[in-house]
Amino acid sequence: MQILGFKDYHNQGKRLAKALAIEYLEVAIHHFPDGESKVTLPNNLDNEVIFCRSMDHPNDKLIELFLACEVARQQGVRHITLVAPYLCYMRQDNAFNPGEAVSQKTIGRWLGQLFDRVITVDPHLHRINDLNQAIPNAEAISLSATTLMAAFLANRPNPPVLLGPDSESEQWVKTIAEQTGLEWQVAGKQRHGDRNVDIMLPDINFKDRIIVIVDDVASTGRTIAQAAKALHQSGAQTVNCLVTHPLFADDAEQVLTNACINHIWSTDSIDHDSNVIQLAPLLAEAIKY
Ligand code: R5P
Numbered sequence: 001m002q003i004l005g006f007k008d009y010h011n012q013g014k015r016l017a018k019a020l021a022i023e024y025l026e027v028a029i030h031h032f033p034d035g036e037s038k039v040t041l042p043n044n045l046d047n048e049v050i051f052c053r054s055m056d057h058p059n060d061k062l063i064e065l066f067l068a069c070e071v072a073r074q075q076g077v078r079h080i081t082l083v084a085p086y087l088c089y090m091r092q093d094n095a096f097n098p099g100e101a102v103s104q105k106t107i108g109r110w111l112g113q114l115f116d117r118v119i120t121v122d123p124h125l126h127r128i129n130d131l132n133q134a135i136p137n138a139e140a141i142s143l144s145a146t147t148l149m150a151a152f153l154a155n156r157p158n159p160p161v162l163l164g165p166d167s168e169s170e171q172w173v174k175t176i177a178e179q180t181g182l183e184w185q186v187a188g189k190q191r192h193g194d195r196n197v198d199i200m201l202p203d204i205n206f207k208d209r210i211i212v213i214v215d216d217v218a219s220t221g222r223t224i225a226q227a228a229k230a231l232h233q234s235g236a237q238t239v240n241c242l243v244t245h246p247l248f249a250d251d252a253e254q255v256l257t258n259a260c261i262n263h264i265w266s267t268d269s270i271d272h273d274s275n276v277i278q279l280a281p282l283l284a285e286a287i288k289y
Contacts, residue, residue, distance in 0.1 A: 001048045004041065004068070012268055012280065013052040016083065019284035027051075027068055031060075039067040041075070048079040050287065051115075056247055056270045058088030062107070069114045079116045081287070085269035085279050086217075086245045087120040090134065093127050108134035119286055121145050121269055121279060122216045122244040126168060143286055145244045145267045146172055148277045150179035152265070153212060153242070160210040160240070165189060165199060165227040169215045172244075176214060187227055199226040207235035217245040218266075221252030225259035238262045246272040 002023045005013025010026065017024035025045075030038040037060060049072055055061055065082065072080055089107035092100070111118055117139040123131055131140040153160065153176060162182050164173035166189035177184035188200035213227050218241070228239045239261055246266035256264055268275040 001050065002046050004045075004049050004051050004072075006053045006064075009053050009271060011271065012054070012085070012278075015278060015280035016050075016052055016283055019280045020287060027064075029064055035060075037064050037067070039064050039071065041068060041071045043075075045072060045075050045077050047077060048081075049077050050081040050083055052083045054086040054270050055084045055088035056086050056245075062088070062110075066110075066114060080114070081117040081119060082111065082115045083119045083283055083287075085121045085267070085283070086247070087118070087123045090124045091126070093125070093134075104134050109136060111135050112137035112140070117141065119143065119283060121267070121282070122172065124168075124216060141286055143282055144172070144175070145269070145277065145279060145282065146175040147179065148267065148279070148282060149214070149242055149244075150176045152277055153182065154180045156212075158210050159183075160212040161185065161206070163187060163201075163211050163213050163227060163231070165213055165215055165223045172216060173214045187230075189223060195220050195222050197222050197226050199223070199230050201227075201230045201234060205234075206231055208237045210238045211236050211240070213239065213241040213261075215241070215243050217247055218243045218252060218256070219247045219249050221248065221255040221259075224261070225255045228256070228259040228261050232260055240265065242266070245269045246274050248272060 003017040005026050014024050025042040028040040089103040092103040112135045115138050118135050119141045121143045131142040162173050162184040164170050164186040170186045173184045185202045190198045211231050213224050218224050224241045231239050240263040242265040244267050264274045265276045266274040267277040267279050
């Protein structure tokens with residue numbers, strides 16, 4: 001078994017190979033001036049390979065994985081795993097208006113055709129609870145970073161209050177709180193558009209408290225920023241945030257900085273300066289099992 005990594009995620013790929021004590025090889029990607037991708041795989045692949053690439057900026061990456069899978073199969077590879085700690089297109093799980101594509105179903109079905117096994121971390125499953133419903137025809141494994149997050153938070157010098165910024169985040173906040181004994185709360189959220197959300201804090205006293213906002217993903221950063229602003233208005237002493245997937249689209253980091261967030265922490269599901277938690281041990285354990 002070999003890890004096939006990509007330049008944009010090579011540190012994580014190498015760490016996973018090390019945790020599994022297997023060879024790391026890299027897929028070469030060339031982008032032509034018109035935006036097309038040329039994909040070149042190493043030769044002499046084993047019967048079983050693991051592509052390790054997170055699926056932020058998904059459109060090019062999906063095409064590149066499609067091309068890479070074709071070559072691997074042509075080379076005789078019999079079992080292909082995708083390790084994508086951040087899995088794209090999971091949020092659009094319904095047609096909310098006539099004519100809308102249900103991306104989760106379509107992309108999930110496609111991934112199930114390409115790969116024998118897909119492993120991800122804290123996927124955004126809202127209306128379904130089993131990743132196999134989104135990715136049929138493959139072994140679909142959904143891991144959670146909550147235990148690693150709990151270990152990280154348990155080591156903070158002063159015990160914070162955990163705040164989930166919306167009802168969907170309750171699953172992660174509650175699990176971390178159960179593992180650490182930390183106090184936890186969940187806010188209410190109303191989304192009016194991609195970059196426009198309102199946060200309603202629960203009715204408790206945040207004055208002089210140290211808060212960690214915990215969520216699965218920060219995309220535009222507006223959810224966390226609005227929660228942080230409300231917390232500061234309520235007299236919180238310090239507001240930090242911890243997310244599994246630091247997507248941080250466009251101006252998200254500036255938005256979070258402007259909201260006076262002290263520390264921005266994340267897992268290395270997506271490569272970013274805020275990474276403080278490495279997922280390799282979690283992923284390796286799932287692969288070994
Ligand atoms: C949504 O329910 C998710 O859990 C996140 O809260 C959301 O995706 C964050 O998006 P943004 O950073 O754009 O507010």
